[in-house]
Amino acid sequence: MEFARWCVIALALPAAWAAGLSAAHAQDDDGLKTELRVQARSDVRYFVEPPVYEKQHQVYFSQLFQPELNMRWNGGKQLIQATGFIRLDAYDPERTHVDLRELYYQAVFSKWEFSLGFKKIFWGVTESNHLVDVINQSDGLEGFDLEQKLGQPMAHVSFAPSWGTVDLFMMPLFRQMRFPGENGRLRPPFLIDYDHTLYESDAAQKHIDWAARWSHSVGVFDIGLSHFYGTSRLPLFTTSDFVNFVPFYELMHQSGLDLQVSTGPMLWKTEAIYRESERKIIRAVVAGGEYTFSNLFRSGADLGLILEYTYDDRGAESINGLNDDIFVGLRLAVNDVQSTDFLGGFILDDTNGTLRYYAEASRRLDQSLKIGLEVAGFGFVDPSEFLYLIRKDTYVQLSLTGYF
Amino acid sequence: MKIKTRMIRKLSMLSAGLFMVLTSSAQNKGLEIANKAEVADNGWKSYSNTLTMTLTNRNGQQTTRQMHGYFMEVKGDGDKSMTIFDTPADVKGTASMTYTHKVGDDDQWLYLPSIKRVKRISSSNKSGPFMGSEFAFEDLSSQEVEKFTYKYVGEGKANGFDSYMVERYPVSKSSGYKRNVVWFNKANYRPEKIEFYDRKNSLLKTLTFSGYKQYLSKFWRAHKMEMVNHQNGKETLLQFSKMEFGIALTDDDFSQNALKRAR
Numbered sequence: 104m105e106f107a108r109w110c111v112i113a114l115a116l117p118a119a120w121a122a123g124l125s126a127a128h129a130q131d132d133d134g135l136k137t138e139l140r141v142q143a144r145s146d147v148r149y150f151v152e153p154p155v156y157e158k159q160h161q162v163y164f165s166q167l168f169q170p171e172l173n174m175r176w177n178g179g180k181q182l183i184q185a186t187g188f189i190r191l192d193a194y195d196p197e198r199t200h201v202d203l204r205e206l207y208y209q210a211v212f213s214k215w216e217f218s219l220g221f222k223k224i225f226w227g228v229t230e231s232n233h234l235v236d237v238i239n240q241s242d243g244l245e246g247f248d249l250e251q252k253l254g255q256p257m258a259h260v261s262f263a264p265s266w267g268t269v270d271l272f273m274m275p276l277f278r279q280m281r282f283p284g285e286n287g288r289l290r291p292p293f294l295i296d297y298d299h300t301l302y303e304s305d306a307a308q309k310h311i312d313w314a315a316r317w318s319h320s321v322g323v324f325d326i327g328l329s330h331f332y333g334t335s336r337l338p339l340f341t342t343s344d345f346v347n348f349v350p351f352y353e354l355m356h357q358s359g360l361d362l363q364v365s366t367g368p369m370l371w372k373t374e375a376i377y378r379e380s381e382r383k384i385i386r387a388v389v390a391g392g393e394y395t396f397s398n399l400f401r402s403g404a405d406l407g408l409i410l411e412y413t414y415d416d417r418g419a420e421s422i423n424g425l426n427d428d429i430f431v432g433l434r435l436a437v438n439d440v441q442s443t444d445f446l447g448g449f450i451l452d453d454t455n456g457t458l459r460y461y462a463e464a465s466r467r468l469d470q471s472l473k474i475g476l477e478v479a480g481f482g483f484v485d486p487s488e489f490l491y492l493i494r495k496d497t498y499v500q501l502s503l504t505g506y507f
Numbered sequence: 508m509k510i511k512t513r514m515i516r517k518l519s520m521l522s523a524g525l526f527m528v529l530t531s532s533a534q535n536k537g538l539e540i541a542n543k544a545e546v547a548d549n550g551w552k553s554y555s556n557t558l559t560m561t562l563t564n565r566n567g568q569q570t571t572r573q574m575h576g577y578f579m580e581v582k583g584d585g586d587k588s589m590t591i592f593d594t595p596a597d598v599k600g601t602a603s604m605t606y607t608h609k610v611g612d613d614d615q616w617l618y619l620p621s622i623k624r625v626k627r628i629s630s631s632n633k634s635g636p637f638m639g640s641e642f643a644f645e646d647l648s649s650q651e652v653e654k655f656t657y658k659y660v661g662e663g664k665a666n667g668f669d670s671y672m673v674e675r676y677p678v679s680k681s682s683g684y685k686r687n688v689v690w691f692n693k694a695n696y697r698p699e700k701i702e703f704y705d706r707k708n709s710l711l712k713t714l715t716f717s718g719y720k721q722y723l724s725k726f727w728r729a730h731k732m733e734m735v736n737h738q739n740g741k742e743t744l745l746q747f748s749k750m751e752f753g754i755a756l757t758d759d760d761f762s763q764n765a766l767k768r769a770r
Contacts, residue, residue, distance in 0.1 A: 140599070224623065368681075397632030
């Protein structure tokens, strides 16, 4: 909670500053430009099956607020970006959480950029698995797909000469992954003891992590090569009594490659990693592509077919369960006035037949209101999978998002 | 009988030859006009704009979108452009960056601010609608001479101006059109009107340019572009509220880093 308090203070300061500027969209051509906006979302999540563990519910209500402040001056060459994240869950106090997704200062010189603060960095090209994306910790409270990320404190330098972009990162503080609490669904049956978390590094979460990446676009190719040295974002768990589990974070070196080849309607994508820790060496690759049938039957709609395969030699230890899995997905953009979109697919494990599926659809209701529907669930889950622990947690979620 | 056939053959060969001469001169003249239009607009270097797009459906209901962008001329190739969406609120901050090429597909990236992800997207989608409007992507991308073949069809009036009428045929197979007819203003070669014919060669849309203003005493820019779809009865109006030329832009303003912080 120490951290949460810190976040609130850090968020309140720029907000107060912005309020002091007396206008949400104050604009001065030569000087400071300020933009403040808030996204508010209500979620209703219905779990198809009754609770598996005590204290769980079948229907969950939660609320999300995302205030965002952007201040630019000197023609946008200097800026402060702040994004807060406030989740209020009606039943699960653990899932009720506050985070600083972003709070950074950035200075831009023609080919150089320098930033300092909490940032979100995304690396990679594939859709079903994000192997090379290692900078930010996942927000395990937001979804078991681990797609949502926590803000990462860092110093970041980016240099963009004619031969690509070079990014260097220094990260002085590690953040733990957290999971839903006792009252929540999509959680393991055991309790996680975050107070006794173990780290391979003696500096614990104060170990300084480093990362570098070179990326470039040449013709049809978009390529990235990266290396990370520091505390692994994915926890391992240790236990002495099989009731309380203690997270353990090891140190690792991870080299990554991501490549996209865009040839007409076909996008070929691949990501590969080589990861080394004291304990073991891990190799993983995801490869596939997306083909888009645009303006389908002259309706204006675009239909994309996605096929990706993951091989990961950590096997069942891989937290997202992707180790020998095929992803088949379908993306539909109706391209109507309401921007109706659909994305859905399933993941099938070739070795043990574990099947899970996912679908989301959204549509704009008016200029500042959007409705969304999401389904995530499991068919057969093999007991060897990590997902076996949440196999009864198939859900349907309805969301309403307002923008202010 | 023999003589007659030979004569007919000769005559038909002659007329075919004449026809070929005529078509090639019509093609030459069409290309010539398209080239003149390009020369007339050469050297604009850079500009920015702010625009409102109003979508009107068959029942007269209207929705608006706002966006702004900046553009840079690239010598020997297509232009570079950055477009940032301002409304509706759920797409605010989404930005797209395009490198247009004279030959082949354009390069296009999309920045999704919610996940901080830059995505290279397929630019082969030319015929699809832009933001649910009656403008297709190909109507809004930079109109390089090399993207069409041409045929001069005559003279006519558009918006009250004497114009050259030129038919153009898209080179790309993924275009949604069989042909367009463009009315180029005789005095300054700016487009006044374009008719779009679908793949079945029936009239699909008409685009009318108005509210022209001249910048840097050379470059004509329409402040209103109205697209009427004759087949579905929908309309889209683009209104440019702000246009600024001679802004300082370099290649650095069209990098992926620039795309990520585009506002």
